[in-house]
Amino acid sequence: MVATAISCAVQGLAGVPVTVEVDVANGLPSFTIVGLTDRAIQEARERVRAAVRNAGFEFPARRVTVNLAPAEVPKEGSGFDLAIALALLRTEREMRLDDVACIGELALDGGVRGVAGVLPMARRLAASGVRRLIVPAENASEAALVEGISVVGVESLAVAAAHLEGRLHLEPVAAPPLGGGPVPGALDLATVRGQALAKRALEIAAAGRHNLLMLGPPGAGKTMLARAFAGLLPDLGPDDALEVAALYSLRGRLADRPPTSLRPPFRSPHHSVSRAGLIGGGAGIAQPGEVSLAHRGVLFLDEICEFPRSHLEALRQPLEERRVAVARVRATVVFPAEFVLIAAANPCPCGHLGELSGPVCRCPEDAITRYQSRLSGPMRDRIDMMVEVPRLGGEALLSGSVEEPTALVRGRVAAAQARQSERGAAIGVTANALLRGDQLLDVCRLDPGARDALTAAGERWQLSARAYHRVLRVGRTIADLAGEERVGRDAVIEAFQLRGQAP
Amino acid sequence: MSRRLLVPGGAGWPAPLDDLDELHPSLRVASVWVEGELPELPGVAVVGARRATPVGREVARRIGAELGGRGVTVVSGFAEGIDAAAHRGCLAAGGRTLAVLGCGLAVPYPRAHQGLRTELSLRGALMTEYTAWDSPLRWHFPHRNRIIAALARAVIVVEAGVSSGALSTARWAADLGREVLAVPASILADGNAGSNRLLRDGARPYLDVSDLADLLPPLDAGPTPGDGREPSEPPRRRGGAAPGQGALGARLLDVIGAEAVPRELVAHALGLGARDLAVLVGEMELGGSVRTLPGGLVQRVHGPAGTR
Numbered sequence: 071m072v073a074t075a076i077s078c079a080v081q082g083l084a085g086v087p088v089t090v091e092v093d094v095a096n097g098l099p100s101f102t103i104v105g106l107t108d109r110a111i112q113e114a115r116e117r118v119r120a121a122v123r124n125a126g127f128e129f130p131a132r133r134v135t136v137n138l139a140p141a142e143v144p145k146e147g148s149g150f151d152l153a154i155a156l157a158l159l160r161t162e163r164e165m166r167l168d169d170v171a172c173i174g175e176l177a178l179d180g181g182v183r184g185v186a187g188v189l190p191m192a193r194r195l196a197a198s199g200v201r202r203l204i205v206p207a208e209n210a211s212e213a214a215l216v217e218g219i220s221v222v223g224v225e226s227l228a229v230a231a232a233h234l235e236g237r238l239h240l241e242p243v244a245a246p247p248l249g250g251g252p253v254p255g256a257l258d259l260a261t262v263r264g265q266a267l268a269k270r271a272l273e274i275a276a277a278g279r280h281n282l283l284m285l286g287p288p289g290a291g292k293t294m295l296a297r298a299f300a301g302l303l304p305d306l307g308p309d310d311a312l313e314v315a316a317l318y319s320l321r322g323r324l325a326d327r328p329p330t331s332l333r334p335p336f337r338s339p340h341h342s343v344s345r346a347g348l349i350g351g352g353a354g355i356a357q358p359g360e361v362s363l364a365h366r367g368v369l370f371l372d373e374i375c376e377f378p379r380s381h382l383e384a385l386r387q388p389l390e391e392r393r394v395a396v397a398r399v400r401a402t403v404v405f406p407a408e409f410v411l412i413a414a415a416n417p418c419p420c421g422h423l424g425e426l427s428g429p430v431c432r433c434p435e436d437a438i439t440r441y442q443s444r445l446s447g448p449m450r451d452r453i454d455m456m457v458e459v460p461r462l463g464g465e466a467l468l469s470g471s472v473e474e475p476t477a478l479v480r481g482r483v484a485a486a487q488a489r490q491s492e493r494g495a496a497i498g499v500t501a502n503a504l505l506r507g508d509q510l511l512d513v514c515r516l517d518p519g520a521r522d523a524l525t526a527a528g529e530r531w532q533l534s535a536r537a538y539h540r541v542l543r544v545g546r547t548i549a550d551l552a553g554e555e556r557v558g559r560d561a562v563i564e565a566f567q568l569r570g571q572a573p
Numbered sequence: 574m575s576r577r578l579l580v581p582g583g584a585g586w587p588a589p590l591d592d593l594d595e596l597h598p599s600l601r602v603a604s605v606w607v608e609g610e611l612p613e614l615p616g617v618a619v620v621g622a623r624r625a626t627p628v629g630r631e632v633a634r635r636i637g638a639e640l641g642g643r644g645v646t647v648v649s650g651f652a653e654g655i656d657a658a659a660h661r662g663c664l665a666a667g668g669r670t671l672a673v674l675g676c677g678l679a680v681p682y683p684r685a686h687q688g689l690r691t692e693l694s695l696r697g698a699l700m701t702e703y704t705a706w707d708s709p710l711r712w713h714f715p716h717r718n719r720i721i722a723a724l725a726r727a728v729i730v731v732e733a734g735v736s737s738g739a740l741s742t743a744r745w746a747a748d749l750g751r752e753v754l755a756v757p758a759s760i761l762a763d764g765n766a767g768s769n770r771l772l773r774d775g776a777r778p779y780l781d782v783s784d785l786a787d788l789l790p791p792l793d794a795g796p797t798p799g800d801g802r803e804p805s806e807p808p809r810r811r812g813g814a815a816p817g818q819g820a821l822g823a824r825l826l827d828v829i830g831a832e833a834v835p836r837e838l839v840a841h842a843l844g845l846g847a848r849d850l851a852v853l854v855g856e857m858e859l860g861g862s863v864r865t866l867p868g869g870l871v872q873r874v875h876g877p878a879g880t881r
Contacts, residue, residue: 267836267869270847285867417867423627424868426835427761431868432624434653436685438867458869460835526859563855564848567865 071095073160076171076200077153078191079138079145081355082396082403083316085187085194087171089139090150092157097133103154105138108146108354117148117176118155125180125227127159134158144401146355148175149185152204155227156234165234171195172230174206180227184208186322189315189329192216204230212319212329214243215312248308249332256336257297260473264462268295271457271568273479276302277486278502278547281389281411281452283374283445286459287421292414293338295459296370299412300336301476303367304484308332310366313406317358317365334367337409341376349384349394356396356403361388364409374413375444382449385411389452392504410503413453415445424460454503454540455568486550502547507535510542519559520545527566541565576678576705580604589615592749593723600719602702608678609698612669616646617785618725618746620718620739621655621732622764627866628833629655629732632756634662636729639782641668645789648673648725650717651690651699653683655731655739664692671724674701675717676709718742726788727752729779733767740767743776752788754779822857826873829863833870 075090088105101115122129136154138145152174160167173191175183188209195203196219203221205213210223220242224230232238259269268284272295275282284292306314315329327335339348339360346352350359361369371377388394388407395404417423418438423431433441445453491500493513499505505513516524524541527533533541542557544565549557579586581594585607593600619636621629633655640647641663649656651672663670672693676682678701681690693699702720703713718738722728722745730753733739743753753776758765772778779785821843828834828842840850854871857863864874 264837266840266847267851270851286869424835424866424870425762426759426833426870428763430626430762430764432622432626432654432764434624434685435630458836458867460837460869462837523859530859530861560852563859564851566859567851567855 071161073157073167075153075157075160075167076195077138077150077173078171078195079143080187080190080320081143081401082405083190083313083320083358085191086140086143087195087198087200088143088145088150088153090153090157091137091139092154092161093135093137094130094158094161095133095135099131099133101134101136103136103138105136105141106144107138108144110148111138111145111150114148114151114154114176117151117178118158120178121151121176121180121227122155122158124178125231127231130158130161144355147185147187148183149173149187149191151176152182152206152224152227152230156230159231163231163235165231166236167234169200170202170204170234171200172204173209174204174224174230176227182206182224182226182230187320188213189215189312189319192219192221193312193316195219204233210243211246212315212324214245215248215315215329217245246330248311248330249305256301256333257294258301258476259298259479260475262291262294262298263473265291265295265459268457268459269474269479271455272299272302273483274544274547274551274568275299275410275412275455276479276483277551278454278490278543279410280454280503280544280547282413283453283456284412284414284459285417285456286414287416287423287425287461290459290461292459293370293372296338296368296372296412296414297336298476299370299410300334300368302480302483303334303410304480304487305332306334306366314366317362317405320358321363323363335364336368336370337364338370338372341371341373341378343381345378345381345384348381349388350396350403350405350407351398354398355401356398356405358405359394359396361385361394361407361409362405365406367409369409369411371411371413373415375415375441379444379446382446386448386452389449411453413445414459415442417442417458424458451536451540454544457568482551485553486547489550489553490547502543502550505543505546507539510539510546514542514546514549515556516562517556517558520557520562523559523562523566527562537569541569544568576606576608578604578606585611587611587614587724590720590723593719596749602720602723605700605702605720606678606704607698607700609694609696611698611700612646612671613644614646614648614671614724615726616640616648616671616724617789618648618721618728618742619655619659619731620649620721620728620742621730621768622734622737622739623652623654623656624764625654625658625732626762627868629758630658631872633658633731634665636731636756636779636782637662637664637668637670638666640785641670642666643782643789644668645785646671648721650675650714650721650738650742651683651686651693652738653685657686657689659731660689660693660697664696670697672697672699673717673721673724674699674703674709675713677701677703677705677707679705680708682709714738715741719745722746722749722751725751727754727785730755730768730771730776732756732758732765733771734764735767735770737767740771743771752777754784821853822862825853825857826862829871829873833866833872836869836871839871 079086153172184206189212192213207223213221222240392408418433545557545561548561637659647663647670649659728746755768755771755776
């Protein structure tokens with residue numbers, strides 16, 4: 071007697087539909103699960119046995135074999151419990167299970183518990199033609215975000231069985247409206263006093279999605295500026311928002327960020343984070359790391375020079391390719407990781423370089439060079455802008471200057487981004503930070519004054535080709551913010567001011 | 574590299590060292606090892622903190638260049654910070670400089686200065702009273718300072734703390750009857766109290782090379798060719814307004830004055846937004862009249878030695 075149910079495994083961000091086949095045969099009573107399973111799935115035998123019994127059904131005293139197909143896909147976690155139990159019940163009962171997928175972990179008393187990754191699974195199942203989905207009640211709202219699939223949340227195996235037998239009608243969960251709710255920890259730009267240059271750099275970074283390094287002594291406000299930066303990015307489109315929510319769902323971190331949020335995520339891992347935590351990985355099938363949780367948003371690395379060198383080297387792939395590939399014994403998975411990197415560092419080991427009163431910097435020159443070179447050349451090449459964030463004296467903090475609120479700056483950023491996507495549609499580049507060297511001169515359309523400035527600066531500072539490219543990319547964004555078709559001399563000059571001491 | 578041992582009364586012995594013997598027989602210098610060609614002595618000593626600020630290093634570099642540019646030997650202690658900056662400034666201006674070490678000539682100390690050392694042995698000289706492999710022991714340095722003071726007509730102290738080696742050099746100089754000068758430093762920054770106290774106690778303030786006029790007879794020889802500017806010219810005319818920046822550029826130079834100034838203050842004083850200030854400073858940096866320093870500071874560039 072064979073019965074089947076549909077469930078789903080995840081590999082990276084992609085789901086893989088899994089058919090759960092249950093065979094009940096005569097023979098010595100036993101319960102076997104096959105199909106490239108991990109330990110949690112083997113333990114499902116105990117959970118399913120107890121849950122079936124405690125939900126008021128009878129567990130067959132026969133030979134039970136479960137196969138999770140396709141058998142070559144590695145499978146993990148406790149999300150198959152519900153599908154196994156329902157397929158087992160189906161061997162003896164009439165149930166409509168053919169276009170229904172089931173995801174959920176069973177408790178011994180027959181309850182259904184939430185699992186991670188329901189959102190990416192629901193997306194994959196909907197894409198492969200499954201029309202109905204039964205999930206744990208606590209995962210119902212995230213799954214309901216996916217279009218084209220009707221989602222039912224259940225709290226127990228008994229309810230799920232009754233629903234499928236047609237004895238109990240359950241209303242599909244309505245998709246929660248997108249948007250709403252400010253990002254926790256967000257900060258309005260106007261609450262940061264002074265630091266006009268840094269704010270200008272943040273605006274440019276947001277407009278062109280340029281990576282930015284802020285150098286300044288402790289307490290100058292680098293962290294506040296970074297948190298305000300997240301607010302400068304425009305809202306995500308619904309597709310992007312869903313993709314971001316799927317990544318959070320995989321990590322079981324939807325509590326950090328509601329899946330309905332349209333705000334770009336902001337992540338600020340501490341420098342004690344593990345490499346797997348930062349890049350992705352972990353035992354078994356890889357989990358997304360901080361770089362992927364920051365997808366379409368901001369990755370803020372405070373004290374970037376304190377991060378282990380190996381972590382920073384590992385950041386090169388996501389910075390260059392906008393995704394990470396994490397290799398594991400059983401599978402290599404790819405996560406998207408397209409973020410704006412905002413890094414902060416002390417300018418020197420003591421942190422007081424550039425201060426004129428109180429504790430001033432007395433680090434030897436070579437110690438400063440050594441400290442700043444902890445950020446390797448290839449990393450620096452990926453950071454288009456560098457800005458100094460000095461600690462301000464009392465008068466600058468108290469002066470009655472009017473600070474621009476986030477909403478105003480975000481409007482300019484959105485306009486500049488619109489200009490970029492309009493122009494970039496032809497060449498497939500939607501942000502100036504992604505422009506390649508060979509595209510730059512075409513896109514920048516330098517006017518003669520700008521050309522002169524570039525030549526003069528090249529002679530004066532002996533710029534490398536990469537440094538030129540950084541300046542051109544940033545200059546293009548400055549012109550976009552000003553609504554100018556061509557990149558003028560002022561834009562190039564300002565870009566030079568923001569290039570920092572490039573190696 | 575040729576190393577020679579000089580003894581009192583022998584060939585090449587720098588006569589000013591005999592003043593130590595006169596001060597007290599226990600201070601006598603029995604012999605010195607020399608590498609390179611000994612420049613004309615006495616010179617002018619420039620000494621100060623090892624852990625100097627970027628501003629201090631710039632000041633020392635300029636003094637070294639001013640002295641070196643008019644043929645005055647710069648004597649210093651080859652330490653990191655002020656000493657090295659003074660040696661470098663002097664060499665860059667084509668001058669002659671002497672480093673008095675606290676260790677033997679064969680000891681590579683400080684390790685970071687091996688490039689400077691090569692230059693010194695080619696275009697200046699190194700001197701020590703220790704034998705080739707003597708280590709740089711702690712107590713060598715205060716002892717060595719008496720030689721620096723003896724070989725100088727005047728000692729200029731840049732950025733010294735209250736208990737620094739530079740102050741011990743200044744005390745030796747006072748005992749030997751040499752002139753002591755100090756460069757005024759910010760009273761806000763920690764660690765400048767030593768040199769500022771020297772000023773309070775009657776040291777002559779050093780503002781530019783004309784403060785040494787009475788001590789250096791050959792000064793009236795004028796600037797050496799290649800230096801390219803008048804020593805006593807007021808700074809206002811030196812930097813000059815950047816071409817094309819007009820009145821705003823001139824005002825910027827006014828606001829900056831001689832020392833490095835935070836951008837935020839400049840913006841405030843000129844009433845400029847971040848963007849306009851970046852363009853203005855950028856244009857002037859490109860023109861070579863100002864430069865930006867780490868820490869968001871803007872500084873006026875003086876003369877050809879100031880370019881990076």
